[in-house]
Amino acid sequence: MSEIGVKLPSGSYSIHIKNETVSETFEKIKSFTDGRNYLAVISEKVFRLYGKSLTFNKNHIFILKDGEKEKNFSNYQKILNKALKLKLTRNSVIIAVGGGVTGDLAGFCASTYMRGIDFVQVPTTLLSCVDSSVGGKTAINTKYGKNLIGTFYQPKVVFINPVFLKTLDERQFKSGLGEVVKYAFIEKSCLCEEDFHLINLLSEKTTEIIARDEKILSKIIEICLKLKVSVVEKDEKESDLRRILNFGHTYGHAVEKITNYKKYTHGEAVIAGMKFAFELAQNKNLIDKNYKFFALDVIKKFGFLQIPNFDIEKINKIMETDKKSNGKNVIFILPTDYSSVDAFDYE
Template sequence: MQTESQDVNVKINEKPSYTYPIFIGENLIGNAQAYIEKYTSAKKLLVVTNKTIIDLYPNSLNLKNAEYIILEDGEQYKNFETYKLILEKAQELKLERKDALIAFGGGVIGDITGFCAATYLRGIDFVQIPTTLLAQVDSSVGGKVAINTEFGKNLIGAFYQPKFVLADTSVLKTLDNRQFKTGLSEVIKYAFIEKTAKCDYGFLEFLTKNVESIKQRDNKTLKELIKICCEIKAKVVNEDEKEAGLRAILNFGHTYAHAIEKVTNYTHFTHGEAVAIGMRFAFDLAKKLNTISADYYNEAISLLAKYALTYVLPSGIKKEDLIEAMSFDKKVLDNKVRFILPIGRAAVKITSGTRPEEICN
């Protein structure tokens, strides 16, 4: 079996510096064994996945020497108990430092598997096979891994990079429409921050031109789209792995989104839906503050509409609730929020020292 040449190379400049490849394309997962042999020296593999994915893709990975742990499906299982279950399974199988954990699933699976890999024996090899659009363009890139606790989401975690990422566009065909759109919201986010990330793919034009083929999940268009997103994220992460500065631009739309998710108890909107509202809100604020032209404002709002990413807040949500929720965000320091504001076409600026009340006006 042959492996393709990499599509994106992620470089992490932190010391010691580290590089890993991302492979993107149609029907890649059946070839997972060849990639694993090339990029790890694992003898034993533990694949972490969930019931939904394994029902859809029972033997698709075609792996030799792999054991599976099949979790319940849902964000609520990204917790301590599951973490313990996976580690116990790794111990039972006597996985050694050189063996590997394989995350086969969406962001939930990727985050929890990565955190297990980071901590089991103080770190064993880890491979990401992301199966949602969100995981392929966002959570599998950049090395943030985590679990949720009763105190909040993703508060216990690590920065831990995989050996490689295998993003197969074919598996996106089985995603339901809502999950696909959730990923698209993060995709569009990259178009709005592209220039600040010092990239120049003309991603806004790409997304405007290819609405139909993207919605139809055309493999070739998706490959191009995922590649651009990964490159933008990789560029930002390369400059700032631990979020000392620039990485904050990836949170465009997120300050508000996190507050919305919190006040609606994480049940009303998916993350991407909340991000779409958050981006809309950031554009409204930018228009009001005169930091962008009317033309760009209209272009941005109509792009969200083209992908049907227009949502309204449920009635009954008060401004005060959103302000309070923002004050508890883990990115808040001294009750000042770091807000990402559009300041030009495909460009944003990190504003710090903003009080939640100012943003919500």
Template sequence: MGEVSVDLAQHRYTIHINAGGINRAGSLMNALPLGKKALIVTDENVGPLYAGTLADNLVAAGYQPEVLTVAAGEASKSMDTANIVFTQAIRMGLDRKSAIIALGGGVVGDLAGFTAATYLRGVPFIQVPTTLLAQVDSSVGGKTAVNHSLGKNLIGCFYQPSLVVIDPEVLNTLPERELKAGLAEVVKYGVIADRNFFAYLAANAEALLKRSPAILANVIETCCQLKAQVVAEDERETSLRMILNLGHTIGHAVEAAGGYSEYSHGEAVAIGMHAAAIVSRKLDMCAPEDMEGLKTLLGRLGLPLKAPGYQPEELMRYLARDKKVVSGEVSWILMTSIGQVKIIRGVPGEAVMAALAEIT
């Protein structure tokens, strides 16, 4: 079993990575000062597969869980759906020691985390991520949010989980498209922080696509370690943590322009990383072989590099509403090499438009 500690100034929690981990969730929760009522939030895809197993495990550990199933997909990251969760929590009589548990991917994690952060001004939050993207990225670090029609993740807060339980075995039921989407976030870690890890991914691309248990477990633990280090240094994203947004600036614009339905988050991040690499090259910040290396690996993993048919002008309008905009300037994460990035403000508009033209 792998364990990764996230050590923050005022909060500490552990990420447990273990095959069959869902069947240990109750015993792990018993090590925390929790009440016995718990609300499991899941979606229509994950609930039929794992909600019963998790609920039974919690009952065996002495808890009184209830399951709330929401619609699958980005549309559930909304204030309307959050209100449904609030209503269920109130009806159950959840108090400030009762846990809200996210069982699902990034959408469920964001939704459940946002409601846990705001219900009774904050109740314990537990992550049981079931997608690769959530296991390596969104379940760690405490970002919670819902979307607005004018932009992604515009309504939210930082709220750390009390516990993260990662079971790599659940990835066996993950659709291939979602596995590949998660690999986009995996590649991101190699680009922003670890050239050797990037090389490891390139050497094991086919094994990852075949879901090698050993390779996946190693990749999940490495990504969690890298993210834990960044979050521990900059919990509130005032400086260093911004590097985790590589590919997300244009990626979020692509998601929004497609109505959050055409490209998944991971696919949009892959397109966004390609675009960021193009901008980096146009500003002469990285070598051509680094940009090509990123493109090649994303392609080998079956990820999109372009969003054909999208309009650069429309994407620019979404960029202007990005939550990372400060005083009218977008904070860009750009490559200097594989394994190293810089936070850049004031990127020339013509460089951005040129990159958008190349990916549409």
């Protein structure tokens, strides 16, 4: 079991990582809520797989259908209406059990319900374990783009149980690995006190990672979260350093949008974005050929789905509307050295 503390001006919280039964995780959630009124927002698939162990009162559950498209206004409204119907007060809790879609949406609901009530994250995908459940970004999508409506709102506690990851399908597991690889490429820029050499770990332990070895997965989750916490503690609201977490995302979000959020997973799109960034960085002489080939080789080892190149004019148009654009320029996070990145403005 490991515990990571997050210290922020807006409040501190703990991330608990433990391989245990789902019933044990449920007991922890229950003892956190401690008799308070609650609403559990649970991913449909997770409920199907683990509903027997997640014995919330069935009237207090909102089942969220699968898919990026579900992170929308309509579900936001439905969840808030259900919370009102259940008479949740400012002392109540919203619990998210699922992947990043469930966590982002439930977190947005918690942040706006009665101007903010307690929120618990129980991530069940690799992507949400290593990234989205921590750091407090909540959001919904609109037809104008992804995550354009949202808040910064930290959970009160995060319970991570890597046992959930056993039932993830291969594609979703790899999607999470996309964010893991991102942390390897940005490690030094995260300014964490500890050195992990994640890029070497990924390179040396690829087989064990792909086989979902429990020990190595717990270690990887812990490393990624320590890196993320280091960044978020220094820049909670993304005014500067936190932008590095968007490595691969500017192009990646454009890929997701151009394919209507249906064709590729978030992690697959981020991998395409990182490859694009490595090419761009080498063209601009920010990195040498050796590092680019090494990085592309690490990516290749994990056998991510290959995404074709899109019409760059169309991609550019979408990137201009990205939140990471400042209205005039597109801000790109580009590699500058081994495991280091920086932000650059491009017209």
